[in-house]
Amino acid sequence: MTTPLVDLKGRSPWSVLPPLVLGFFMIMVDTTIVNIAVPSLQKAFDANITDVGWVNSGYLLSFAVLMLPAGRLGDRYGPRALFISGLVLFTVASAACGLAGSIGFLIAARVIQGVGAALMTPQTMAVITRVFPPKSRGAALGIWGMVAGLATIAGPVLGGLLVESWGWEWIFYVNIPVGVVAVVWAVATVPHLETHKRYFDVVGTVLAVAGLFLLVFGLQEGDTYDWGSIAGPIGIWELIGAGLVVLGVFVFWQHRLGEKALLPLRLFHYRNFSLANVSAFMISFAMLGIFFPLTIFLQSILGLSPLHAALVNLPASLLSGVVAPFAGRLSDRINGKWVVAVGFGFIAVSLMLVYAVLSPDVSEATLIWCMIPFGFGTGLVFSPMVNLATAGLDHRTAGAGAGAFNTIRQVGSVVGSAAIVAMLTGRLSTTIPDAARSVASSLPGDLQQPFAKIFSGGELSADTIQQGFQPPAGVTGQAAQQIGAAAQQAVGDGFTVAVKDTLLLVVGALVVGGLAALFMSPTRRKADAAAPVADAGESAEEPAVV
Incomplete structure (x- = not known):
């Protein structure tokens, strides 16, 4: 039996x-569960796609921008208090979401949900890091990683079942009993940990929240405004630029404050912490980059229902959940960087297999088999990566490090979403017209002009692709059928090329993440075993310094 680092009263x-992990599971599920309910929400609130999009964007924004100060608050007031407070807030906000009578109220409740998620997430890592001895920490983080893998598929599948059975409200109501159980369990078992009541960086908090909000909002909403003007002279690129400037001021301020900073920059002196953050950013980028285009492809080109499309990814996600605990234990025995790097390799191989077989008539079974290495790879990546990131953090900075790690991971998701949407829509505006011209050349001359009218509306968005194309008015009978079949072929061919090109960007991100893992330094397991408790002023282990 391992010896705990804190007094757990014999437990x-x-x-x-x-x-x-129960609280973390709710957080991760709620990042994806709403997607499948978008049509139901549009109908219930008579809202457009942009308004409904904010149901997710509001959650992601508040979640991303508040995790860093939440991690620091955990250091100051204790991770137990912050975790339970966030859990209560998340549960109450879930009830408010289900009771929402307008789209505006629902968006506001989702923002509050994101605040609760931000309060909780850094504390889960901080408590695990401080309660588990180094020799068993990887196994514990393996369970944490397994939850992330299972939640990847649980959101869409659970959402589909609830929406079809009881209505959209239940994707939020389901959190209430789970949240209550988690709160009672946390009160009974999560220990009071040592706090470090020192200077709290208010200016740094404001700069971090403002900079991240501007950057994330610009990236998240860039496609909504066609990457142009929002209001008058204020445009998306001006907003992103302002966010980068504010974040630059934030870094300067953190350097000036030194140890008093919201984010002590000395954290990044540790090679493994810095490189693990690069890997975390890239894997989050890739996860969004994989599922966004494939989900649209499965529904729009292959004609699957949302629930059926979610089930295509089920075997890979279940495999990820099975592999993750073993990967965590393996990273306790060997250098975890090799486990992470191999995981990135498996994911890249999976995407290249999808790239090779993707076509408008590809079978679901073929895609399921191609995604199996993806599930194995994600199971290998998450828990060892977290273990490598947190190994060099002492008790004073565990919360700040966890907050920084999770913030960078979440921002990676937003950047990945924005980059993939921008590239996919950009490529669609070229690949579908190209495919249409190729298909038109095989049509009889009298059908080419009516066929061309289908694609004469300018740049094509993903929404337009999902809605499909109809023959022009006045074209009926066999001619309409022939034009419809040709349009379907052009859309399928063009969309396939665009998705494949987009997957190459994701593979590039995976290569960067894998290289970052390879450049990590070995962790010192013997030193860990000899000194399981770190002093207040030094870390439990000292990874190599950059």
Whole structure:
């Protein structure tokens, strides 16, 4: 039996884990569960796609921009207090989401949900890091990683079942009993940990929140405004530029404050922490980059229902959940960087297989088999990567490090979403007209002009592709059928090329993440075992410094 780092009154450190992963599971599920309910929400509130999009964007924005100060608050007031407070807030906000009578109220409730998620997420890592001895920490983080893998598919599948059975409200109501159980469990098992009541960087908090909000908003909403003007002279690129400038001021301010900073820059002196953050950013970028185009492809080109499309990814996600605990234990025994790098390799191989087989008539079974290495790879990546990132953090900066890690991971998701949407829509505006011209050349001369009218509306968006194309008015009978079949072929061919090109960008991100893992330094397991408790002024282990 492992010796806990804190007094658990005779209990095993494993008794602390269930409420932490239960809360984390709710957070991760709620990042994806709304997507499948978008048509139902549009109908219920008579809202357009942009308004409904904010149901997700509001959650992601508040989640991303508040995690960094939430991690620091965990250091100051204790991760137990912050975790339970966030859990209560998240549960109450879930009830408010289900009771929403307008789209505006629902968006506001989702923003509050994101605040609760931001309060909780850094504390889950901080508690695991401080309660579990180094020799068993990887196994605990393996469970944490397994939850992330299972939540990837649980959101769409659970959402589809609830929406079809009871209505959209239940994608939020389901959190209430789970949240209540998690709160009671957390009160009973999560220990009071040592706090460090020192200077709280208010200016840094404001700069971080403002900079991240401007950057994330610009990236998240860039496609909404066609990457142009929002209001008058204020445009998306001006907003992104302002965000980068504010974040630059934030870094300067952090350097000036030194140890008093919201984000102590000395954290990034540790090679593994810095490189693990690069890997985390890239894997989050890739996860959004994989599922966004493939989900549209499965529904729009292959004609699958949302629930059926979600089930295509089920075997890979289940495999990820099975592999993750073993990967965590393996990273306790060997250098974890090799586990992470191999995981990135498996994911890249999976995408290249999808790239090779993708076509408008590809079978679901073929895609399922191609995604199996993806599930194996994600299971290998997450928990060892977290273990490598947190290994060099002492008790004073565990919360700040967890907050920084999760913030960078979440921003990676937003950047990935924005980059993939921008590239996909950009490529569609070229690939579908190209495919249409190729198909038109095979049509009889009298049908070419009516066929061309289908694609004469200018740049094509993903929404337009999902809605499909109809023959022009006045074209009926066999001619309409022939034009419809030709349009379907052009859309399928063009969309396939655009998705394949987009997947190459994701593969590039995976290569960067894998190289970052390879450049990590070995962790010192013997030193860990000899000194399981870090002093207040030094870390439990000292990874190599950049």
